[in-house]
Amino acid sequence: MLMKILDELPNHVLGDGQFCFPRGREINIKKIQREFSRFIERFPYELAKQRANDFEHRSPSQDIDVLLAQLEAAIRGHKGLSFVRMGDGEGRFVGISREYRRLYDQSKRIAKNIWYNYSKVPNEKFYDNLEGAYANASIVGYVPAHRLELEAKNVWYGYFGCVCGNEFIDASLEHDIDGNAEKLVRNWTAVNMVGEATFSELLRTTGVGIVTCHPHQGVFVEKFGLTHIEHFVIPPQYHPLLENHSSFERLYPDQYLEIMASFGKSDTQVYLIGAGVFAKIFCEHLRKLGKVGLDLGSVLDNIAGVATRPPT
Numbered sequence: 072m073l074m075k076i077l078d079e080l081p082n083h084v085l086g087d088g089q090f091c092f093p094r095g096r097e098i099n100i101k102k103i104q105r106e107f108s109r110f111i112e113r114f115p116y117e118l119a120k121q122r123a124n125d126f127e128h129r130s131p132s133q134d135i136d137v138l139l140a141q142l143e144a145a146i147r148g149h150k151g152l153s154f155v156r157m158g159d160g161e162g163r164f165v166g167i168s169r170e171y172r173r174l175y176d177q178s179k180r181i182a183k184n185i186w187y188n189y190s191k192v193p194n195e196k197f198y199d200n201l202e203g204a205y206a207n208a209s210i211v212g213y214v215p216a217h218r219l220e221l222e223a224k225n226v227w228y229g230y231f232g233c234v235c236g237n238e239f240i241d242a243s244l245e246h247d248i249d250g251n252a253e254k255l256v257r258n259w260t261a262v263n264m265v266g267e268a269t270f271s272e273l274l275r276t277t278g279v280g281i282v283t284c285h286p287h288q289g290v291f292v293e294k295f296g297l298t299h300i301e302h303f304v305i306p307p308q309y310h311p312l313l314e315n316h317s318s319f320e321r322l323y324p325d326q327y328l329e330i331m332a333s334f335g336k337s338d339t340q341v342y343l344i345g346a347g348v349f350a351k352i353f354c355e356h357l358r359k360l361g362k363v364g365l366d367l368g369s370v371l372d373n374i375a376g377v378a379t380r381p382p383t
Contacts, residue, residue: 073111076227080104083226084177103173107227110171110234116223119234122241123216126255130213134256135263138210139270145209145363146277146340153354155204155366156212156258159222159229160186161348162236164198165205174231181228185309186347190323201348204355206243212258212366213240261367265374271295278339282330282346282353284313285375291343294374301339303330308347310379313372323349331356345371 081100131137145152163178214233222229280301288302307313341363344350354364369380
């Protein structure tokens with residue numbers, strides 16, 4: 072299965088002529104291809120699939136109930152909680168990904184075009200913080216086997232990110248001093264959670280904020296039956312269905328730092344966040360403040376009527 076994406080790798084390598092990053096460095100596609108070949112020798116599809124299936128067996132069978140119970144406890148007790156989901160994009164920047172420097176650098180090129188189209192490209196410290204957001208999270212959504220299979224048939228960087236992401240989650244769970252029996256949930260749990268009446272009921276008991284690229288807060292107020300919502304509008308990631316123009320404020324570091332500071336000044340307790348890679352670090356910051364950060368990603372797009380991703 073993986074030989075197809077290995078053979079097609081040259082079609083999915085971004086050269087300096089396109090994005091000029093890193094400046095002045097030539098792209099040796101054959102070296103990148105050999106590095107990916109070494110990666111899939113170490114992590115063949117069946118092994119990576121087994122990891123995802125192991126997570127399936129280790130996670131609670133009723134993970135929505137677990138997530139809602141932890142959310143209720145955090146709201147009632149005014150305690151910090153972060154729920155973050157692993158995706159192939161984030162996985163390309165955590166854990167073992169840095170051992171594959173050419174693949175890692177190519178991932179930065181891809182991120183520059185998608186995540187950072189309205190941002191300065193972050194430095195390595197940012198990715199250290201990303202690892203910390205996953206390692207310290209209250210609840211983590213792993214990459215499920217069906218998504219892994221999709222990426223194994225699709226493109227090298229999708230498979231690379233899914234595998235590295237799940238490997239990092241596994242390593243983090245091994246060092247989780249608080250125990251991890253109820254920390255691991257399926258990645259798509261967020262989709263099901265927002266459809267639960269209990270979720271909306273919990274939101275109505277506290278102050279709610281949202282970080283999203285969608286400017287019309289009324290759809291979120293209506294969806295959850297709220298009377299007010301603290302609303303941060305951020306630039307979108309690149310996507311053909313999302314509005315993109317040059318008037319947006321630069322998200323990183325400018326608006327990113329403003330939002331982080333605002334979290335500490337506000338009385339809002341629960342934040343629903345759709346901000347790509349930045350969402351994970353926002354959630355960790357909120358957890359440290361004793362607040363709740365929920366990484367909902369494209370679930371918020373769907374609520375806003377823009378289907379940027381499949382529901383699972």
